[in-house]
């Protein structure tokens with residue numbers, strides 16, 4: 001079994017000092033950078049656009065995991081590909097072109113991911129599991145950092161892990177929202193491979209937090 005990966009969410013970073021915070025995450029041995037793109041429509045919060053992802057690409061070689069929490073992502077997929085995303089993650093709740101988008105991402109040599117909101121059943125993405133490298137389960141109410149982990153998520157991780165085993169698939173299960181030592185351990189036990197964490201990492205010494213998460 002591969003080791004658990006830790007993907008800090010820069011939603012909890014200081015937006016006026018993003019480069020400084022990215023350097024701190026590099027020094028703390030983060031595995032990825034998780035970048036939540038929010039448009040104020042698909043979720044109520046607003047964050048960045050492709051030009052910020054490109055700017056981040058210029059200052060780090062950490063893999064960029066770009067989570068598109070935007071309406072109709074098909075409008076902007078090429079821009080996020082050009083910006084240097086390493087993993088591009090889209091939601092079925094935001095588009096009627098999910099498989100087409102995932103295939104397009106993969107044809108460009110970029111890893112493709114699908115994400116579902118807490119209330120969206122795992123069954124919604126069954127038709128694209130064989131296409132994706134990553135399935136991200138939102139484990140809290142979406143849009144903001146600091147929301148609590150919801151126990152319902154454990155059932156969803158278990159269900160997804162079962163489907164993965166039954167069909168001999170290789171996608172990673174990533175959990176995102178309210179992740180700390182306790183919820184990270186529960187998630188890992190249910191089958192998660194990647195932990196996204198914002199407030200847990202940014203509210204304490206980063207390398208300690210990342211190490212603790214990696215070893216839950």
Ligand SMILES: O=C(CO)[C@@H](O)[C@H](O)COP(=O)(O)O
Pocket residue numbers: 009010011012034036140141142143144145146147176177178179196197198199200
């Ligand atoms: O996508 C989201 C929120 O919608 C997350 O990526 C948050 O950034 C996670 O933050 P914490 O719950 O770990 O503070």
